[in-house]
Amino acid sequence: MISNLRGIRAIYQFEMARFGRTFWTSLMLPVITTALYFVVFGSAIGGRMSEVGGVPYGAFIVPGLMMLTMFTESISNASFGIYMPKWTGTIYEMLSAPLSPLETVIAYVGAAATKSVIIGAIIFATAHLFVDVQVAHPLLMVGFMLLMAVTFCLFGFIIGIWAQSFEQLQVIPLLVVYPLTFLGGAFYSLDMLPATWRTVTLFNPVVYLISGFRWTFFGQGDVAIEVSMGAVALFFALCLGIIFWMFRTGYRLKS
Amino acid sequence: MTAVLQISGLGKTYQSGHTALSHVDLTINKGEIFALLGPNGAGKTTLISIVCGIVTPTAGLVSVAGHDHAREYRAARSLIGLVPQELHTDAFETVLATVSFSRGLFGKPRDPAFIEKLLRDLSLWDKRDAKIMELSGGMKRRVMIAKALSHEPEILFLDEPTAGVDVELRRDMWQMVHGLRERGVTIILTTHYIEEAEEMADRVGVISKGELILVEEKHALIKKLGRKTLTLNLAEPLSSIPPALADWKLELAGDGHELVYEFDSQAEATGVPSLLRRMSDIGVGFKDLHTKQSSLEDIFVGLVHRDNNAAATGEAA
Ligand SMILES: Nc1ncnc2c1ncn2[C@@H]1O[C@H](COP(=O)(O)OP(=O)(O)O)[C@@H](O)[C@H]1O
Ligand SMILES: [Mg+2]
Numbered sequence: 001m002i003s004n005l006r007g008i009r010a011i012y013q014f015e016m017a018r019f020g021r022t023f024w025t026s027l028m029l030p031v032i033t034t035a036l037y038f039v040v041f042g043s044a045i046g047g048r049m050s051e052v053g054g055v056p057y058g059a060f061i062v063p064g065l066m067m068l069t070m071f072t073e074s075i076s077n078a079s080f081g082i083y084m085p086k087w088t089g090t091i092y093e094m095l096s097a098p099l100s101p102l103e104t105v106i107a108y109v110g111a112a113a114t115k116s117v118i119i120g121a122i123i124f125a126t127a128h129l130f131v132d133v134q135v136a137h138p139l140l141m142v143g144f145m146l147l148m149a150v151t152f153c154l155f156g157f158i159i160g161i162w163a164q165s166f167e168q169l170q171v172i173p174l175l176v177v178y179p180l181t182f183l184g185g186a187f188y189s190l191d192m193l194p195a196t197w198r199t200v201t202l203f204n205p206v207v208y209l210i211s212g213f214r215w216t217f218f219g220q221g222d223v224a225i226e227v228s229m230g231a232v233a234l235f236f237a238l239c240l241g242i243i244f245w246m247f248r249t250g251y252r253l254k255s
Numbered sequence: 256m257t258a259v260l261q262i263s264g265l266g267k268t269y270q271s272g273h274t275a276l277s278h279v280d281l282t283i284n285k286g287e288i289f290a291l292l293g294p295n296g297a298g299k300t301t302l303i304s305i306v307c308g309i310v311t312p313t314a315g316l317v318s319v320a321g322h323d324h325a326r327e328y329r330a331a332r333s334l335i336g337l338v339p340q341e342l343h344t345d346a347f348e349t350v351l352a353t354v355s356f357s358r359g360l361f362g363k364p365r366d367p368a369f370i371e372k373l374l375r376d377l378s379l380w381d382k383r384d385a386k387i388m389e390l391s392g393g394m395k396r397r398v399m400i401a402k403a404l405s406h407e408p409e410i411l412f413l414d415e416p417t418a419g420v421d422v423e424l425r426r427d428m429w430q431m432v433h434g435l436r437e438r439g440v441t442i443i444l445t446t447h448y449i450e451e452a453e454e455m456a457d458r459v460g461v462i463s464k465g466e467l468i469l470v471e472e473k474h475a476l477i478k479k480l481g482r483k484t485l486t487l488n489l490a491e492p493l494s495s496i497p498p499a500l501a502d503w504k505l506e507l508a509g510d511g512h513e514l515v516y517e518f519d520s521q522a523e524a525t526g527v528p529s530l531l532r533r534m535s536d537i538g539v540g541f542k543d544l545h546t547k548q549s550s551l552e553d554i555f556v557g558l559v560h561r562d563n564n565a566a567a568t569g570e571a572a
Contacts, residue, residue: 003329003362010359014348021347089343093402096307096337097360098329254311255269 007099008107015081015111030069030119031126037065038130041187052189055218058131062124063214064186066145070120071152071181071206075173078112078156083169086161086253095254101247109153116149133217141216147232148209154239161246161253180206190222205231259285259410259441260306265315267301267465275301276465279315283410283443288436290452290473291445293462299445300340302462303412307337319410333361336408340415340445342395346388350379353387354401361406370405376431377401393424400428404435411435413444417451429455461558468558478521483546485527487514490540499537503530514541520548 002008019026041061052060085091094104127133135141163169184206190198201207202223211221212228221228246253260283267276275298283289291299304310306317308328317324319331345353354370374380377397382390387398396416403411413432417425432442432455446452452459452473459476461469469476492511503526506515518525534541 006359006362006364010356013359014356017352018347088345089339089341090345092307092309092337092339092343093357093360095309096332096335098332098362099360100329250311254309 001100001102002106004097004099004103007097008103008110011094011104011107012111015108016114018081019077019111019115026115026119027122030073030122033069034065034123034126035130037061038127053191053218053220055220056131059133060189060214060218061187062127062131062133063217064210065127066120066123067148067206067210067213068178068181068186069123070116070145070149071177072173073119074112074116074149074152075156075159075177077115078109078153079160079163079169079173081108081112082157082160083163087166091253101244104247105154105157105243109150109157112153112156113146113149116153117145120145120149135217136219137216141213144213144216144232147236148213151232151236151239154236154243158239158242158246161243161251164252180204181210184210185222186210205235208232209235256284256287258282259320260443261316261318262302262306263316265302265305265317266313267298267305267310268313274465276305276312279462279465279467281460281467281470283441285441286436286439287457288432288442288444288455290456290459291443291462292447292449292452292459293445294447297462298465299462300414301465303337303414303443303445307335307412308332333406334409335412336403336406336410337412338396338399338403338414338416340418342392342399344387344395344398347386349384349386350374350390350398350401351383353398354379354405357402358405363406369407373401373404376434378427392419393421396420396424397427400431408440410441410443413442415445415447417446417448463558482517483520483525483548485516485518485530485544485546487516487534487541488512488543489514490542493539497537497539500530500533500539514539 038058041057050057085094124133159169159172183201184204185201190201190207193201208223208228208231211223212225212232215221215225215228245251260281262279262281265276265279265281266274268274279298279302291302293299301310305312306319306324308324308331317331319334322330322334324331348356351370351374354374355365358366358370371380374383377400379394379397379401382394387395390398400413400416413428416428420428432444435442444451444455456473459469459471459473460467486508489512493507493514494511496505496507496514503516507513508515516527516530518527
């Protein structure tokens with residue numbers, strides 16, 4: 001399934017060069033947003049709400065903030081990466097190349113995930129300027145971050161193949177992902193919600209992802225870590241399955 | 256002659272329900288230049304796209320140098336370079352980067368010397384660091400050709416390579432095609448400019464409404480289907496064709512100064528000697544005469560026309 005390593009590298013480098021062209025914007029954006037979040041949430045709200053489950057509020061929002069940005073960045077980068085060749089027509093070359101679907105996915109998703117992880121790391125570093133964040137399980141935290149970046153990018157890749165206009169490209173991140181992440185406990189603990197809302201929120205898949213990521217930081221989350229890991233694995237497998245179906249049927253790639 | 260591309264029973268019906276290709280059988284020999292001729296919408300691009308893996312066929316088999324193009328797609332596609340009909344290029348990449356990218360995409364190791372030679376041959380070397388969006392349309396087409404050749408394919412598809420292309424590029428392109436052929440590269444081009452096929456190709460295929468209606472060695476085609484016209488410059492102008500010459504399908508041209516006779520050069524009796532004899536019998540003299548072989552264009556128009564007529568009567572029946 002993987003034999004054209006040079007092909008993978010060509011696409012990967014092409015994508016990384018694309019990110020490189022907007023390097024400073026890509027770098028500054030997460031730094032500025034993180035700073036803004038800390039000013040608004042950390043100082044304004046945090047002053048009134050000093051601790052969540054024994055964790056200072058400023059530190060508490062770091063995993064959620066990382067996740068929120070990584071989620072939106074992954075989707076927009078990965079979807080754009082595959083949508084553009086479709087839109088300009090240059091995809092003919094990829095389709096005519098001796099490249100397997102898996103290789104194509106590895107290249108595009110790998111590049112987008114690399115960028116997401118870099119952005120996640122920048123947010124993490126920026127957060128340290130404002131608060132003291134201790135990571136209880138550093139290895140798990142890195143592993144979780146990588147897995148999430150890849151999964152979100154797979155999801156973005158699907159959207160990029162599915163989208164037939166720039167509007168469709170935007171609509172899922174804006175209308176679905178952002179609200180779900182925001183309402184998924186990025187900035188609060190589910191314990192703070194009234195009982196009925198808490199139940200409703202448990203239908204939001206993003207809750208499990210954020211909770212798991214937060215667990216790697218503080219050793220506690222809204223749901224058990226095993227449940228979170230199961231959710232991530234499920235999401236990952238689902239995205240991968242959809243992508244392989246898309247390639248096998250040529251869905252919106254070939255006529 | 257070894258076959259480098261074998262297509263059998265190929266068919267494509269698009270999701271819209273439109274059948275763009277039906278039952279196409281075609282064998283391309285190694286090292287030849289094959290021209291696929293056909294009017295717009297005949298299915299030329301569809302055929303090429305299927306062979307290159309861009310469009311999925313609904314029926315039939317394609318084998319590239321013995322490799323099934325679906326099951327052994329890696330081996331098959333590695334051998335093929337494609338210059339598509341439309342100008343699909345990136346915008347922000349440089350010429351050098353995009354051509355190197357293509358080589359990598361096809362799994363070939365880097366070879367800066369080869370890429371340099373390729374860009375020089377296509378007069379792109381001076382522009383190697385220019386962004387593609389800064390280039391003119393003709394230059395962009397050169398870039399697309401460079402991309403298609405970057406992985407040293409053995410089969411090159413040129414889909415309407417000279418549509419909307421300036422004279423200079425056209426000349427360069429033909430030079431390049433000849434150079435490639437000398438190195439043993441097989442070239443399949445589509446066109447609806449007949450002169451192009453006539454000038455370039457070893458063999459010609461005519462496609463109309465998704466069916467390959469004819470495949471023939473070019474000279475044989477011209478000879479076989481070729482009709483000749485005989486033009487006689489008359490000594491004295493005629494106002495009408497004399498009844499004595501009614502047996503020949505003649506036309507008067509040039510204000511009655513020319514008598515034109517169209518005949519089948521392959522026929523047992525062309526009718527030319529008898530015509531000349533009869534003319535001298537009735538005293539119609541001529542100063543000069545010449546014959547002209549019909550071009551591929553005439554043949555082509557005749558074929559497609561006949562095909563359309565057949566289809567029309569078929570529908571009416
Ligand atoms: N993606 C598509 N969906 C539906 N019909 C198509 C598609 N692509 C081409 N066609 C139709 O198939 C026919 C053949 O098209 P094409 O292969 O591009 O012809 P040519 O290259 O000979 O001009 C045309 O009638 C065209 O409209
Ligand atoms: Mg065409």
